[in-house]
Amino acid sequence: MEELYVISAVGKDKPGLVHSVTRVLANLRINIVDVEARAVRGHFTMFLVVDLGTSDCSHADMMAAIExxxxxxxxxLRVEPYETGRRIVNKRLMLFTLMGKDKPGIVASVSGIFSENSINIENIKMIARGEYIAMEITVDTSDVDDIAALRKIFYEFSEKTGLDVSLRKFDRFQKPRRVVIFDCDSTIIQGEIIDELADVAGVGADVKAMTAQAMNGDLDFQDAVRKRVSLLKGLxxxxxxxxxxxxxxTPGTEDLISTLHFMGYKVxxxxxxxxxxxxxxxxxxGLDYVFAxxxxxxxxxxxxRIKGDIIDAERKGEILIQIAQLENITKDQIVAVGDGANDRFMLENAGLAIAFSPKEILKEYSxxxxxxxxxxxxRYFLGIPDD
Known part of the structure; x- marks a missing residue:
């Protein structure tokens, strides 16, 4: 019969800590059911769930040996009876990533939102530390009815604080991301090329108005492309x-793509x-794929005029799936990044969808x-830490 206890250990890190504790347990034939240990800035923490039922010794014997x-x-060291909690198979785990300029109160603000929404924090890991910080927080959202509403709360938090966030399903068995697909204008480059062409052609005001409407989803994209391109005749x-x-x-583009290629991603x-x-x-x-x-x-x-079919929102989504087929991967292994309404199906079809300085309509797809x-x-949304 199981007789479970939790042993927690906290102290300064040094070689031999884990062995010293677990050797005592092994000598007493006490089985370790679960374990987690971590060193943080020279300090060590470890949690063990042990089964005294596999041993002939008593709780007092274990304490006498371990002290x-x-x-x-x-x-x-602290030893206390194990209390059954929600098993991991019954949890709805999600990974929350936060990044931005460091300042006091970040963890308090984020954890406050989780607390107000009955969300338990399972794990926190810092993946970047300096003037800018990034951290990953694994949370249990089993008691949350509306994930989209929760994400909206964090987007409002992001806009208020200037901290960037993502909230996505956590799956420890998920296949790794392999491809990152970007929109071009107002994503990897600053501004809209067609607007700059229009300035050269002397029709800037008319074209920019149509561009804004199309990116906000207020104008059919194909019609907008045809009308705007017709005004460029003669360039x-x-x-x-x-x-x-x-x-x-866009700042950071070259370094990011270089890092992605170094990490083995197609871009x-x-x-x-x-x-x-x-x-x-x-x-x-050095892009691997380009469609335009x-x-x-x-x-x-x-x-x-445009030669061939126009690449609109639907076509972008289809091309993303084609790339997955070419790479012999699932679409869940693709990351998509965009800014406007024309990117919505591309983001919707991707395994990880990131909205970059987005129009309001795109947020619900990200x-x-x-x-x-x-x-x-x-890079931090992909779990790539600083060097």
């Missing part, structure tokens, strides 16, 4: 090439913009949100 170990290593290839030289990457762009510019970015950034609309160019000038104009923090 000298605590004295020898200056460990704070020369030389003018397009000049514009490529003035493209400004791509699915854009409702134009291949003339995404092909340039493919070469500059093709401007029709005849005799060195833009005709005002697992997390980056509010700063810097993409480097995406």
């Amino acid at each position: 000298p170990v605590g004295a020898n290593f200056n460990l704070g 020369t290839v030389d003018q397009l090439e000049t514009l490529t030289k003035s493209i400004h990457l 791509g762009v699915i854009s409702g913009g134009f291949s003339f510019f995404t092909d340039y970015l493919k070469e500059r950034l 609309n093709e401007l029709e160019i005849v005799d060195g000038r833009v005709t005002g 697992d997390g949100m980056i509010t700063t104009d810097n993409l480097s923090g995406l």
Whole structure:
């Protein structure tokens, strides 16, 4: 018959701590049912669930054997009867990631939201520490009825504090992410290329108004593309090439993509913009996949038409699935990052969906949100710690 106890040990870290405690238990033939230990900045914590029922010794015998170990290593030892809690198979675990500029009160604020919503914190791990911090918090949301509403609370917290957050399903058996797909305009590059082309063509005001409507979901994207492109008729290839030289990457883009490639990820762009510019970015950034609309160019000038089918929101979602098939992975192994309504199906089809400085309509399709104009923090949503 099981007779379970919890042993907790806290003290300064040094070699031999785990062995000294567990050797005593082994000599008494006390079985370890569960264990977790961690060293944090030179300090050590360990929790053991042990079964006294496998041994002939009493609780007093165990205490008499283990207390000298605590004295020898200056460990704070505590032993108490095990109380049955919610088993992990019955929990709905989610992983909450937070990142941003460090300041007092961050953990208190976040844990307060969890407490107010009857959410138990299972584990907290710091993955970046400096002027900017990042931490992962595993939580049990079994008592939460509406995850979307909870995510909305954290998005409001994010906008209020400037801290970026994500909340997604935690699955210890989940296959690793393999591909990261970005939108282009206002995501990996600053601004909208079509608006800059319109300025060159002298139709900036009209095109920018349609762009804003399309990105907010207030205008059919295909109609918006056709109308805007028609206003670009007559632009020369030389003018397009000049514009490529003035493209400004979003801060953090190059370092992030370099890190992703180093970690073995494939990286791509699915854009409702134009291949003339995404092909340039493919070469500059070493992208593995690029999909975009093709401007029709005849005799060195833009005709005002698109060649082939337009890449709209639905097509973006389809292309993401095609990439999964090409890579022989599931779509859950793909991360998608975008900013506007045209990205909603791409994000909806991905295993991890991140909205970057997003339009309001995109938030409901996302697992997390980056509010700063810097993409480097995406690495923490992927669990990639600082060097």
